[in-house]
Amino acid sequence: MRRVVKVLPEGRDLKAMPGELLSDVLEKAGLPLSLYCGRRGLCGKCRVEIVRGAIPEADEFERNLMARGSLPESQRLACRFHIESDLSVRVPAGSRILQMPVLSRGTGRSVGLAPAIKKIRFALARPDLVSADSVLDSIHLQFPGIAPRGPSLETARRLSRLALAEKMPAAEMTAVIYADAEWLDIEPGDTTARNYGLAIDLGTTTVVIELLDLNSGTSLGVVTGLNAQVRFGADVVSRITAAYMDAGKLEELRSFAVAGLNAMIGPLLAEHRVPSDAVYETVLAGNTAMNHLFLGLSVATLAVAPYHAVFSVLPALPAAETGLAVNPLGKVYVAPNIKSFVGGDIAAGLAAVGMDRLKGNFLFVDLGTNGELVVKKENRLTTTSTAAGPAFEGMAISCGMLALPGAVYRARYEKKLRLETIGGLPPRGVCGTGLIDLVAGALDKGLVSSRGNILNPSRTIAVAKDVSLTQKDIREIQLAVAAIKTGVRMLLAKNRMTTKDLDGIYVAGAFGTELDTDNAVKLGLLPRFNRRKIHFVGNTSLAGAKALLLSLSERKRCEKMAQKVRHISLAKGGEFQAAFVEALEFKAWS
Amino acid sequence: MEMKNRLLRMMAAAIVAGDKETAEVLAGKALAEKLDLHEVIDKGYLPGIQKVGELWESGEYFLPELITSAECMKAAMAVLKPALEASHASGYSRGKIVIGTIEGDIHDIGKNLVASMLAANGFEVTDLGADVKLARFIDKAQESRADIICLSALLTTTMLNQGRLIDLLKQRGLRERFKVLVGGAPVTRKWAADIGADGYAENATSAVKLALEISPKRGQL
Numbered sequence: 001m002r003r004v005v006k007v008l009p010e011g012r013d014l015k016a017m018p019g020e021l022l023s024d025v026l027e028k029a030g031l032p033l034s035l036y037c038g039r040r041g042l043c044g045k046c047r048v049e050i051v052r053g054a055i056p057e058a059d060e061f062e063r064n065l066m067a068r069g070s071l072p073e074s075q076r077l078a079c080r081f082h083i084e085s086d087l088s089v090r091v092p093a094g095s096r097i098l099q100m101p102v103l104s105r106g107t108g109r110s111v112g113l114a115p116a117i118k119k120i121r122f123a124l125a126r127p128d129l130v131s132a133d134s135v136l137d138s139i140h141l142q143f144p145g146i147a148p149r150g151p152s153l154e155t156a157r158r159l160s161r162l163a164l165a166e167k168m169p170a171a172e173m174t175a176v177i178y179a180d181a182e183w184l185d186i187e188p189g190d191t192t193a194r195n196y197g198l199a200i201d202l203g204t205t206t207v208v209i210e211l212l213d214l215n216s217g218t219s220l221g222v223v224t225g226l227n228a229q230v231r232f233g234a235d236v237v238s239r240i241t242a243a244y245m246d247a248g249k250l251e252e253l254r255s256f257a258v259a260g261l262n263a264m265i266g267p268l269l270a271e272h273r274v275p276s277d278a279v280y281e282t283v284l285a286g287n288t289a290m291n292h293l294f295l296g297l298s299v300a301t302l303a304v305a306p307y308h309a310v311f312s313v314l315p316a317l318p319a320a321e322t323g324l325a326v327n328p329l330g331k332v333y334v335a336p337n338i339k340s341f342v343g344g345d346i347a348a349g350l351a352a353v354g355m356d357r358l359k360g361n362f363l364f365v366d367l368g369t370n371g372e373l374v375v376k377k378e379n380r381l382t383t384t385s386t387a388a389g390p391a392f393e394g395m396a397i398s399c400g401m402l403a404l405p406g407a408v409y410r411a412r413y414e415k416k417l418r419l420e421t422i423g424g425l426p427p428r429g430v431c432g433t434g435l436i437d438l439v440a441g442a443l444d445k446g447l448v449s450s451r452g453n454i455l456n457p458s459r460t461i462a463v464a465k466d467v468s469l470t471q472k473d474i475r476e477i478q479l480a481v482a483a484i485k486t487g488v489r490m491l492l493a494k495n496r497m498t499t500k501d502l503d504g505i506y507v508a509g510a511f512g513t514e515l516d517t518d519n520a521v522k523l524g525l526l527p528r529f530n531r532r533k534i535h536f537v538g539n540t541s542l543a544g545a546k547a548l549l550l551s552l553s554e555r556k557r558c559e560k561m562a563q564k565v566r567h568i569s570l571a572k573g574g575e576f577q578a579a580f581v582e583a584l585e586f587k588a589w590s
Numbered sequence: 591m592e593m594k595n596r597l598l599r600m601m602a603a604a605i606v607a608g609d610k611e612t613a614e615v616l617a618g619k620a621l622a623e624k625l626d627l628h629e630v631i632d633k634g635y636l637p638g639i640q641k642v643g644e645l646w647e648s649g650e651y652f653l654p655e656l657i658t659s660a661e662c663m664k665a666a667m668a669v670l671k672p673a674l675e676a677s678h679a680s681g682y683s684r685g686k687i688v689i690g691t692i693e694g695d696i697h698d699i700g701k702n703l704v705a706s707m708l709a710a711n712g713f714e715v716t717d718l719g720a721d722v723k724l725a726r727f728i729d730k731a732q733e734s735r736a737d738i739i740c741l742s743a744l745l746t747t748t749m750l751n752q753g754r755l756i757d758l759l760k761q762r763g764l765r766e767r768f769k770v771l772v773g774g775a776p777v778t779r780k781w782a783a784d785i786g787a788d789g790y791a792e793n794a795t796s797a798v799k800l801a802l803e804i805s806p807k808r809g810q811l
Contacts (some may be wrong), residue, residue, distance in 0.1 A: 042778065060780055237776075241746040303747035304694030305721045387697075452652055459649065470648035477654070571696045571720070580699065581654050 003083050007031065008051060008090040011086025021113035022048065026091065027231065030161045038233025038242070039079040043395070044070045046078045046095050053087035070398065075154040094401065094428055109354045115214040116316065116331070116552040117280045118178045119146075119192040124171040133157065137506065139175065151185030155329065159186045176280055178316065178331055179552055184280060184554060185329045193276045196220075197549045198326065200261065201345070201542035202286035203227060203371075205393075205402070208542050209264050211272055214281070215551050228260025229253050229293070232470070235369060236289045243293060244303040254296040255323070262325040274370060282319065283549040285541045287370075291334050296320070309338045313559045321438050322470035335548060336559050339567035341385045346372045349508050351558040353537060360503035363488065365526075366540075367392060367509045371484045374565065377495045381565040385486030391480035392432035392511050399467045399575035401429030408463065409514055413441040419464060427464040432515040438469060439477055440519035443586055450586045452478045481525045482583035484586045487570060488527065489589075492580060494568055499590050504533040508540040521588050528590035594625060598634035601666070605638025606645070608658035610665050617669035627674050631667075631682055631712065639663050639710045643795035656794065658702065663710035683714045685805035688731045689740035689750075690718035690749040691774075697744035700774065700794075707753065707794040708801055724755045731768055737806055740797070743774040752777070753785035769804050773797060 005014045005025055016025045023033050037043035041061030049072075058066060059080060065071035078095070122142040126134065133141075134404070140147070151159065162173060174192055176185040194213040201207065201548055207227050211220045232253060243250040251253045269276055282464070284294065288309050292299050295317075297310045303398050313336045319327035335344030335351075346366060350356070355364060355376055364374040369390050374383045394400030394407065405423035408430040412418045419434075421427050430438065442448040442461050449455055452474045461469040492498060505528070507515070513536050520526040526534065548555045572575045598614060604613040620630045631657075642659040645651040651659075674682050683685045691698045698720040709715040716734050718727065731739050743749040751774045769788040772781070774793045782790035788804060791797035 040778075061778075138681075237745055237747065244747050245750070303745070304751075305696045307696075451654070453650065475649070475652060569696075571698070577699050577702060581657055584652065584654055 004086045005083065006052075006086075006088040008088060012146055016083045018084055020083050020091070021079065021269070022076075022087075023078040026078060027085065031091065031096065032231070033078050034234075038235075038238035040233075040238075040300065040510070041077055044077065045395075045439070047071055047075045047092070048081070048095060049090040049092065051088040051090050052516040054085050055085075056081070090551060096351045102529075105355060105479050109352070111247050111547045111554050113214075113217040113547065114194070114551045114553060115197065115281065116333075116485075116555070117184075117195060117197070117214060118177045118180070119195050120175045120177060121192050122173060122175070122188045124173055142338045143175070146177070146180040148177050148181055148183040151186065152184075152329070155183065155185055155470075162186060162188050162420070176297040176329075178280075184331070187328070191278075194274075196274050198265065198278045198279055198282040199542060199545035199549045200282060200284040200286075200537060201348075201545060202257065202261070202284055202290045203541070204239070204287065205230065205234060206241060207261065207264065208539065209261065209268055210546060211268055211274065212473045212546065212549060214550070219546075220272045220274070223264045223269055225260065225264050227290075228256040228263075234395070236287065239293060240289050240299045240303050243299050250298060251296060253293045257294045258323040262323075265325050269532070273413075276325055277327045280319075281316070281549060282326055282330070282332045283335065283545045283555075284332065285335035285344045285348035285545040285548075288337045288341055289346050291337065291344050295334065295436075302340070309337045309343070311342060312337050312339075312583070328335060333548065333555065335545060336562035338383055338562045338565050339570075341370055341560070342372050342374075342565075342567065345541035345544075346374065347543075347558055347562040348548065349506075349537075349540035350374060350381075350544070351547045351554055352540040352543035352563050353506050353535075356557055356561050358446070361497065361501050362504050362506065363492075363502055364506045364508065365484070365488065365512075367484065367507065367511045367515075367525075369393060371487055373484075373487050373491050375491050375495055377497060378500075380495070381561060382495055382568060383490060384487055384491050384568050384570050385564050386483045386570055388480040389476065391435070391476045394429065394431045394435070395431070396476050397435065397473045398465065398470050399429050400435070401431055403431040403433075403510065403514075407431040408438075408467070410434060410516070411437040411441060411463070413445050417441070417463070427467055429467060430463060430469075432511045433516065435473075435477055436519050436523060436525065437468075437516055437588070438463060439474065440516070440522045442469075443522065448586075452584065452586060477523075478584045478586070481523050481553060481586070482580050485524050485582045485583045485589070486576060489583070490570055491568070491577065499527040499529055502529070504535060505529055506535050506537050506540075508537050510539065512536045513538045523586045524589055526584065528588050594623075597625070598630070601630065601634030602641065604640035605635055605659050605662050606641050608655060608662055608674075610658075610662045613662045613666040614669050615667040621673055627670055627677065629747070630670065634695075635663060636712065637668055639707075642796060643707070646793075646795050651702050651705065657706065660703075660706040660710040664706070666793050667752035671726035682712060684712040684802065686714045686716075686734055687738045687739045687740055687801065688716045688718060688727065688734060688736045689742070690727060691720040691742045691744070692727075692748055692755065693721060693723050695743050695745055695748035696750055697722045697774075698737065698742070700744065701740075704742070704773065704791075704794045704797045707798050708740075711802070712800045713801060713805070724751065727755055728762065728764065729761060732764070736768060738771060738801055738804065740767045740771045740773070740801075743772070743777060746776045748782065749774065749776050752781075752787070769806075771797065771800060 014029045023576045034045040044065040174187045197214045199210045208224045210222045316331035316333040319330040322332045335348045337343045366372040371386045371388045406425040406428035407422045408419045408427045410420035482505045601616045691701045705717045741752045771789045772787045774790045779790045789800045791800045
């Protein structure tokens with residue numbers, strides 16, 4: 001007997017089987033909820049109000065959230081709610097995953113155009129009796145100064161059909177060659193004008209895909225979306241855990257990632273009238289876990305210490321084997337992983353800023369749940385990662401949220417508190433940059449001490465109606481800031497450097513682009529530094545993927561960089577703890 | 591009497607303030623005045639560290655204060671230790687604990703904090719560090735005749751090893767020999783119950799409370 005779930009405020013009626021999870025029913029109906037903790041009942045982000053119908057007794061997790069004031073009596077967690085009877089539920093905006101504005105731009109250098117894919121047009125002369133060369137031999141003779149391997153049997157079959165079908169004596173054809181070394185395909189006619197590629201930033205949360213014309217290097221279009229794996233949990237560890245505990249889940253995670261990408265690639269190509277067969281190369285950059293999961297590689301070695309990756313550099317892979325909806329005879333190149341959790345997104349980032357070409361000493365910081373840091377001292381690169389936790393993404397904060405419509409992303413204390421929200425909507429939560437502004441402002445106004453104590457008797461900092469920061473929230477921000485600060489200081493110290501030795505700082509990540517530098521310095525997140533030499537470079541994972549797509553030599557340089565970066569682990573040795581505890585104080589440093 | 595009470599209050603205050611030098615000086619004074627050292631600990635220093643725990647729970651104190659106070663406590667105990675051992679064979683102990691971050695996990699700041707708070711509260715703590723192999727945990731617990739094993743895990747992946755340790759204890763017929771407490775960011779009360787642990791603590795101060803509740807010694811000598 002089917003049950004009916006009425007969803008408010010839409011008023012839609014959804015059908016459900018008894019015992020089905022409410023979150024699954026909503027998701028199937030195209031109303032995905034924020035399942036931040038991966039249905040573990042811990043984050044409370046998927047709460048819904050039960051307006052009509054039996055409210056089951058709160059379970060242990062729900063009672064915990066209620067005790068903390070994070071869950072009203074009339075609400076339950078959709079990820080734990082098994083439907084038994086007909087219901088009406090109101091899904092608050094804060095529980096929904098909305099279409100997300102994703103940072104699709106990153107600052108990259110312009111790179112010399114030299115893509116791996118080359119299209120060579122030739123006319124196939126009719127063989128004569130005197131020189132009865134085979135079709136293949138006569139084609140090979142037309143490749144200028146290169147001797148690519150191939151073709152594959154599949155391509156040879158196509159060629160045999162084409163050679164017969166095309167009008168002799170001068171059948172025009174186009175060979176598709178990869179890196180001067182591999183003959184991928186043969187196409188009838190002159191197709192040299194159509195050579196396209198995709199650059200993909202596969203983030204844990206968000207995905208950005210850019211379509212490029214490889215003949216001109218110009219960008220034709222960009223799409224953004226969510227990583228379809230989010231249903232397994234928002235953070236990278238929950239994905240690793242899912243795949244680690246159950247090999248079947250690994251394949252599921254892989255196919256979700258691929259299907260999600262294909263669902264974005266299809267419309268992007270259609271919009272620009274590019275047939276999928278015209279895409280012979282794709283470059284994908286993601287963190288270590290994402291690129292492993294995309295390829296269906298086990299993440300067991302990433303799940304437990306000593307946390308190492310299965311691969312650093314992989315050759316470009318046959319597109320057909322990856323499942324991407326592009327030309328199956330094409331190639332998919334995955335940006336190289338550096339070490340353990342410093343992955344292809346960071347290698348791409350280094351390529352985007354051209355770290356190996358810079359003269360002098362530089363720091364590259366990617367601010368995320370894991371803060372990845374790379375320092376360049378003359379010609380030596382050193383990297384580390386530091387667990388900042390999800391506070392900068394607005395998670396683990398009572399009023400925190402991702403940078404979605406309605407999120408406070410800027411705040412300033414004037415006569416009263418002035419807020420700017422994404423989309424100019426009424427504030428419904430605070431995202432990372434808003435948190436930095438609010439805490440820095442509260443510090444200035446004496447509402448919070450440098451030790452992080454909220455000084456007013458209510459022990460909260462009011463932000464807007466139903467939005468306020470608690471003492472625990474401030475503590476989370478202290479932890480996140482201290483993790484980054486300690487990571488930077490220790491990485492510099494290991495290289496016998498201070499910030500004075502740096503010629504510039506690159507700050508990557510969506511968070512960075514909207515960050516108020518003064519406030520970040522005030523809290524100690526960034527060091528005091530010449531403002532003109534702090535470069536907010538945005539989504540360098542995408543910018544780097546583009547560079548690697550447009551230039552084969554950039555790819556080689558990136559591989560070289562990735563392999564020579566020295567990795568240090570901060571967790572080893574007691575120094576980290578002492579430095580970390582000291583860094584918990586909100587204080588500018590240099 | 592009046593002086594003794596004043597000293598005891600000053601000891602507590604020194605711990606709360608994180609004033610290591612004063613805490614040590616006061617311990618020396620207790621020795622010089624030949625005060626009953628158990629009273630000094632029970633009514634002087636311990637109330638101080640308990641107050642620190644309360645301030646932590648109310649959000650007033652954070653990690654730096656907690657660590658400083660725990661270090662103060664350690665310094666004061668170091669002054670008292672020789673005399674304590676001379677007068678009582680077993681010194682002063684509320685129970686023996688081995689603690690560590692579980693196999694596969696290298697995160698240890700939270701675990702270090704729990705270890706130092708347990709020590710500050712009168713437990714004899716053996717800290718095995720991070721990425722502690724399951725068998726080593728059990729060997730060390732037997733070797734040190736521990737009452738309690740405390741397991742930390744910071745990842746949902748490594749958390750699984752907490753359950754494996756309990757299974758290994760059962761295999762070796764040692765499950766009843768030790769109490770097992772679990773903690774760490776991804777760990778929940780439900781997880782603790784699922785794997786058959788004896789308790790779960792959310793943070794350092796609740797770990798102390800829990801250890802006091804289940805320790806067979808409860809401060810006896």
